[in-house]
Amino acid sequence: MRLHSGIRAAVALTATALLATACSSGGTSSEGETGSTGSGGKVELSFWTWAPGMEEVVAAWNAAHPDVQVTVNKQDGGDPAVTKLLTAIKAGSGAPDLMQTEYQKIPTLVSADALADIKGDLPGDVQSHFADGTWQAVTLGSDAVYGVPQDSGPMEFYYRADLFEKYGLEVPTTWAQYAEVAAELREKDPKAYLGTFSATDAGWFTGLAQQAGASWWGIDGDAWTVDIDSAATQKVAQYWGDLVEKGVIDNKPMYTPEWNAALNDGTQIGWVSAIWAPGVLAGNAADTAGKWKMAPLPQWEEGGQATGNWGGSATSVTSQSKHPKEAAEFIAWMNSSQEGVNILAQEGGLYPADIPGQAEALSEPPAFFPEQDDFYTIAAQIAQTVQPFTYGPNVNVAYSAYNDEFGKAAEAKKASAFTAAVTAMQTATVDDLKNSGFTVKD
Amino acid sequence: MATLTDTPTTAAAATRRPRRRGRLAPWVYLSPALVLFALFLALPILYSVYLSFRTVKVSGLGLGKGARTEVWAGFDNYARALSDPDFLASVARVGLYGLVLVPTMLGLALLFALLLDARRTRAKGFSRVSIFLPYAVPAVIASLLWGFLYLPRVSPFFYVFDRLGWDAPELLSSQWVLFAIANIGLWGGVGFNMIVIYTSLKAIPTELYEAARLDGCSEVAIAWRIKIPVVMPSLILTFLFSMIATLQVFAEPMTLRPLTNTISTTWSPLMKVYRDAFTRDDIYSAAATSVVIALATFVLSFGFLRLVQRRAFSQENA
Numbered sequence: 001m002r003l004h005s006g007i008r009a010a011v012a013l014t015a016t017a018l019l020a021t022a023c024s025s026g027g028t029s030s031e032g033e034t035g036s037t038g039s040g041g042k043v044e045l046s047f048w049t050w051a052p053g054m055e056e057v058v059a060a061w062n063a064a065h066p067d068v069q070v071t072v073n074k075q076d077g078g079d080p081a082v083t084k085l086l087t088a089i090k091a092g093s094g095a096p097d098l099m100q101t102e103y104q105k106i107p108t109l110v111s112a113d114a115l116a117d118i119k120g121d122l123p124g125d126v127q128s129h130f131a132d133g134t135w136q137a138v139t140l141g142s143d144a145v146y147g148v149p150q151d152s153g154p155m156e157f158y159y160r161a162d163l164f165e166k167y168g169l170e171v172p173t174t175w176a177q178y179a180e181v182a183a184e185l186r187e188k189d190p191k192a193y194l195g196t197f198s199a200t201d202a203g204w205f206t207g208l209a210q211q212a213g214a215s216w217w218g219i220d221g222d223a224w225t226v227d228i229d230s231a232a233t234q235k236v237a238q239y240w241g242d243l244v245e246k247g248v249i250d251n252k253p254m255y256t257p258e259w260n261a262a263l264n265d266g267t268q269i270g271w272v273s274a275i276w277a278p279g280v281l282a283g284n285a286a287d288t289a290g291k292w293k294m295a296p297l298p299q300w301e302e303g304g305q306a307t308g309n310w311g312g313s314a315t316s317v318t319s320q321s322k323h324p325k326e327a328a329e330f331i332a333w334m335n336s337s338q339e340g341v342n343i344l345a346q347e348g349g350l351y352p353a354d355i356p357g358q359a360e361a362l363s364e365p366p367a368f369f370p371e372q373d374d375f376y377t378i379a380a381q382i383a384q385t386v387q388p389f390t391y392g393p394n395v396n397v398a399y400s401a402y403n404d405e406f407g408k409a410a411e412a413k414k415a416s417a418f419t420a421a422v423t424a425m426q427t428a429t430v431d432d433l434k435n436s437g438f439t440v441k442d
Numbered sequence: 443m444a445t446l447t448d449t450p451t452t453a454a455a456a457t458r459r460p461r462r463r464g465r466l467a468p469w470v471y472l473s474p475a476l477v478l479f480a481l482f483l484a485l486p487i488l489y490s491v492y493l494s495f496r497t498v499k500v501s502g503l504g505l506g507k508g509a510r511t512e513v514w515a516g517f518d519n520y521a522r523a524l525s526d527p528d529f530l531a532s533v534a535r536v537g538l539y540g541l542v543l544v545p546t547m548l549g550l551a552l553l554f555a556l557l558l559d560a561r562r563t564r565a566k567g568f569s570r571v572s573i574f575l576p577y578a579v580p581a582v583i584a585s586l587l588w589g590f591l592y593l594p595r596v597s598p599f600f601y602v603f604d605r606l607g608w609d610a611p612e613l614l615s616s617q618w619v620l621f622a623i624a625n626i627g628l629w630g631g632v633g634f635n636m637i638v639i640y641t642s643l644k645a646i647p648t649e650l651y652e653a654a655r656l657d658g659c660s661e662v663a664i665a666w667r668i669k670i671p672v673v674m675p676s677l678i679l680t681f682l683f684s685m686i687a688t689l690q691v692f693a694e695p696m697t698l699r700p701l702t703n704t705i706s707t708t709w710s711p712l713m714k715v716y717r718d719a720f721t722r723d724d725i726y727s728a729a730a731t732s733v734v735i736a737l738a739t740f741v742l743s744f745g746f747l748r749l750v751q752r753r754a755f756s757q758e759n760a
Contacts, residue, residue: 079720079721080720082723083719083720083723086723107505108723110505111500111504111505111509111510112510112723113507113508113509113510140505142505199703200699200700200703219503222502222503223502223503224503251703252702252703253700253701253702253703255700256593256700256701257589257590257593257595257596257701258593258594258595258596258701261595261596262595267595393504393505394722396721396722396723397722399721400707400717400721400722403706403707404528404706404707404708406703407702407703407704407705407706408703408706410703411615411616411703411704432722435522436498436499436500436504437498437499437500437501437504438500438502438503438504439501439502439503
């Protein structure tokens with residue numbers, strides 16, 4: 001009987017809760033609603049983002065602009081936020097005014113008519129603040145401007161300087177040397193690896209293909225082209241497949257508890273990563289502070305200077321915003337004024353895409369790399385060598401195909417499986433475009 | 443319990459012809475449930491079915507306004523779902539997963555229930571709670587816990603094995619991963635099923651056991667000849683629940699996926715639905731696949747019930 005009354009109480013509670021949600025569902029939608037003009041002509045803008053430091057930068061703006069108040073709405077991350085935004089666009093309401101947009105997602109969002117063209121609302125000289133490759137990501141090569149770049153992720157090679165010295169290893173400058181060093185390390189310590197091939201990080205592989213000269217999508221007249229299965233991508237896949245097949249690098253994914261432990265205890269002594277790596281290392285390999293160094297990515301040709309991009313976002317105005325002009329002013333201030341860029345770098349730990357502002361914003365090396373005084377000087381040189389790359393409207397399809405196909409290949413540990421995975425990615429991506437009705441040029 | 447449920451129905455209601463107001467009363471009482479049912483179950487289901495027959499057509503580059511239109515798709519989404527090798531592979535995988543998981547889980551649940559019910563068992567309360575406890579752990583948390591235990595570098599088991607000089611199997615490698623996931627389901631599911639079976643064991647009148655003992659029946663024979671046949675309806679119920687849970691396996695593989703190369707984004711049918719809806723932004727295919735899964739669940743569940751109903755529930759109807 002005791003149980004009985006307990007159940008009844010639970011049922012009553014659930015019913016009340018359900019009723020409560022049913023009644024309140026009409027009133028709580030203000031979370032994502034686009035800004036309204038409040039009393040006295042005050043403009044309120046909502047901002048969906050998941051980047052660190054956004055509260056601080058918004059607070060500084062709000063203090064100086066009492067008439068245009070921005071509210072940060074923290075999101076879980078890129079994929080869920082995009083799904084949420086696309087749903088709101090489809091529904092016709094509920095989208096924010098401002099949205100953090102990862103570069104690879106911009107074509108998808110533009111294709112869904114989710115982003116506003118803010119070219120007319122931006123100061124004329126904004127474009128000159130950014131590298132051409134970065135600016136292209138927000139224009140898609142058209143006359144429109146779909147956002148202002150916030151941060152970028154040029155790729156570098158990170159290594160444990162202390163362990164390199166201990167094992168007597170040279171820092172590789174070419175991929176051929178990287179392979180040699182990887183093998184040499186295995187001989188000196190059979191438990192240690194120079195790196196891992198991660199089948200769960202599509203953006204990482206994309207950056208490596210970009211360095212090799214690949215550009216996976218393109219626009220040819222009125223049609224899309226898909227060039228994933230190119231000689232450049234095949235070269236990269238063959239290279240990493242060989243390393244995995246020989247067992248000189250690991251085949252386990254990055255960002256697992258196991259990988260964190262390996263970075264921390266010196267089992268993984270190198271990481272092919274991007275400019276934001278110091279923050280990640282500080283979080284998941286805390287015991288190794290001061291032991292890492294950064295070097296340019298190994299090159300395909302001796303003396304080459306090229307790198308790819310892994311990560312980074314722009315900030316965009318959504319097509320549902322009622323105040324695109326004010327929203328664009330805020331973005332331009334946040335991402336391309338010295339004041340805004342300083343907060344991005346110092347509070348958020350971002351690597352600002354704004355080139356003129358970098359020097360002042362990044363005068364100190366990252367706290368995790370106190371030994372490397374010239375960290376950001378080297379980084380600035382590397383950032384200028386990011387190769388051009390065009391993303392397409394179904395990056396998500398290509399990336400999930402990457403996860404599945406390279407997952408199988410990494411497990412099989414066969415170089416031939418790696419190159420086959422590239423072909424499978426190409427097929428999946430083209431099939432999806434054609435299925436949706438995009439014009440695709442073969 | 444039997445005496446409580448058999449309270450006589452009020453004579454007054456049976457004899458007096460219900461007035462108009464009386465006829466309305468049940469609906470008034472039902473209306474909160476009906477409204478909630480319609481709003482939060484029926485409507486979303488109908489909307490999913492509607493979406494499953496729609497699709498987006500893009501023209502040209504698909505950039506700019508008006509490049510995307512939603513159109514009727516007929517059975518295209520269904521045809522694609524049913525002919526997708528990834529989907530068929532995920533169905534086969536989950537079938538195998540069910541073959542591994544369900545018999546083991548129900549076998550253990552029955553065994554534990556019988557052991558708890560045996561006369562000589564001590565510390566019953568404690569054992570019951572500790573077997574049941576994993577069920578209270580959310581599947582995502584359970585998968586994270588087990589994920590740590592499966593990864594050689596962070597797992598205490600592997601540490602011990604390593605010290606002993608034994609070779610432990612890599613549980614997240616392709617030949618073991620299915621068992622690794624089934625193990626999490628097993629760990630979480632045994633307790634619930636045990637409680638269901640145990641409760642129905644408790645409902646068996648003790649006179650039956652006394653009679654059996656007088657006839658010289660051993661404890662094992664009592665379990666085999668009396669207890670198991672009597673709890674058969676509970677076993678069927680738990681089998682049905684387990685079957686449905688198997689078809690819907692999602693949280694465990696989804697949580698383990700980032701830890702390994704061996705779990706694809708379409709490992710289980712529901713993971714494919716998730717990928718289509720939230721990674722590929724194609725809610726139309728996702729809706730079609732969902733409808734297929736729902737129908738399959740429906741057919742399997744009711745087919746199974748029809749098959750066993752007569753046998754299992756015959757005593758009750760007699």
